[in-house]
Amino acid sequence: MILNQKSNSNAIGTDEIIISGSNGWLMLMILLPVLLFAVFLVATPGGPVKLIGGAALLALTLFLCKGFFTLEPNQAAVMIFFGSYAGTVCESGFFWVNPFYRRTSVSLRINNWNTPVLKVNDERGSPIEIAAVIAWRVQDTARAVFDVESTLNYLQIQSESAVRQVASSHAYDDTEIAEGGRSKKSLRTDLDAIAGLLRESIQQHVDVAGIAVEEAKIAHLAYAPEIANAMLRRQQAEAVVLARQKLVDGAVGMVEVALKNLEDKKIVSLTSDQRVCRFKSKCYELIL
Numbered sequence: 001m002i003l004n005q006k007s008n009s010n011a012i013g014t015d016e017i018i019i020s021g022s023n024g025w026l027m028l029m030i031l032l033p034v035l036l037f038a039v040f041l042v043a044t045p046g047g048p049v050k051l052i053g054g055a056a057l058l059a060l061t062l063f064l065c066k067g068f069f070t071l072e073p074n075q076a077a078v079m080i081f082f083g084s085y086a087g088t089v090c091e092s093g094f095f096w097v098n099p100f101y102r103r104t105s106v107s108l109r110i111n112n113w114n115t116p117v118l119k120v121n122d123e124r125g126s127p128i129e130i131a132a133v134i135a136w137r138v139q140d141t142a143r144a145v146f147d148v149e150s151t152l153n154y155l156q157i158q159s160e161s162a163v164r165q166v167a168s169s170h171a172y173d174d175t176e177i178a179e180g181g182r183s184k185k186s187l188r189t190d191l192d193a194i195a196g197l198l199r200e201s202i203q204q205h206v207d208v209a210g211i212a213v214e215e216a217k218i219a220h221l222a223y224a225p226e227i228a229n230a231m232l233r234r235q236q237a238e239a240v241v242l243a244r245q246k247l248v249d250g251a252v253g254m255v256e257v258a259l260k261n262l263e264d265k266k267i268v269s270l271t272s273d274q275r276v277c278r279f280k281s282k283c284y285e286l287i288l
Contacts, residue, residue, distance in 0.1 A: 013208055016142040019079065019087030021095030024068055028096075035061045067099040076141045078104040088141045104145055110137045110214060113152075115160055117220055120167040122187065127224035130187070132165045132198060133217055134159050140210030148209040158205035159216075166198050172223070187221055194218060 040063055041054025071077060071092045079086040079101040086101060090108070094111045097103075121283045136155060148154045173188040185193050199216040206213065 003245070014085060014141075014142040014146045016085040016140045016210070017085070019089055020091065021069075021089050021097045024070075024096045028068070029103060031061055031064055034136050035065075060222055064099055067096045067101070068094070069097070069103060070094050074108040076106045076108055076138075078106055078287050079143050080104065085142060085146060090141075092167075104142045106138055106144060108138055108141075110135055110138075113155060113159065114219060115156075117161055118160060118167070120164050122167060123169060123171045126172055127226065128167065128187075129220065129222050129224055130163060130170055130218065131220035132159070132163050133219040134202060134213060135215040136206075136211050138210055139212035140278035143208065143210030151209055151211065154209045155206055155211055158209075159202050162198065162201040162205050166201055167193065170194065172221075187218065191218060 034057065036139055038054050039157050041050055042058055044050075070078060070195035071089060073092045075092065076088050076090045078088050079097060080103075081101055082099065086098075088106075089095060089097070113134045113136065115132045115134070117129050119127060134155070138151065144151045167187065172187045173186045185197075187194055195215075195217045198218070199213050202216055203213045
């Protein structure tokens with residue numbers, strides 16, 4: 001068997017040891033003739049010695065056949081030898097290993113986990129509802145099997161903790177940032193940046209379990225029901241104010257251009273007071 005140990009001196013946990021099982025087809029070609037010979041000894045008459053020898057050889061051969069196993073792509077088998085970790089076979093194919101090994105199958109495929117909708121206070125203290133979708137896979141089989149009781153349960157609890165941490169350290173939207181939020185990114189508008197921070201936070205929480213977080217994104221984000229109506233009215237008021245601001249800016253620009261054209265073409269000559277008075281009256285007419 002070929003052994004390749006992956007160690008990480010900065011991490012606390014079981015180090016994964018990659019081993020390669022013996023070629024299953026080769027071992028089958030060796031054991032099959034032995035099995036047939038043992039059956040022949042048991043089936044043909046020849047005295048008690050021959051019978052006992054054939055039975056012993058047959059039992060030994062059948063026991064050795066317990067070492068055969070197959071692995072599909074993105075699947076691994078963790079080997080345990082009388083309570084001790086012996087290594088992990090990660091290659092797909094047909095293999096034979098020590099029949100005393102107890103094998104634990106581990107999937108290396110990517111999984112999705114949708115967190116429940118969590119109620120959290122954002123950076124400004126506003127109650128919000130947030131949920132995330134997380135794509136993850138097992139990266140270190142030894143840690144996944146030996147260092148945590150349940151990989152999925154550990155991921156679920158730690159990911160919820162990370163989502164709460166990220167949500168509570170950022171404002172819901174840009175308006176709350178303008179009102180005094182400490183963070184420079186908001187949950188609603190900076191989705192890509194928040195997704196990156198969320199993935200990093202979850203990864204730090206689940207490293208001990210040998211889990212690799214491929215992607216983490218916010219799947220649900222809204223104000224809590226008790227303040228949703230008030231926040232909706234605030235957003236509507238902000239939209240009205242923004243529309244009025246654009247209307248004022250447009251009116252000011254139009255009046256400025258009109259007065260400048262009149263003066264450039266020398267159609268009228270206005271004093272400063274007349275210019276201000278005319279400017280105010282025209283802006284008032286356009287806005288109302």
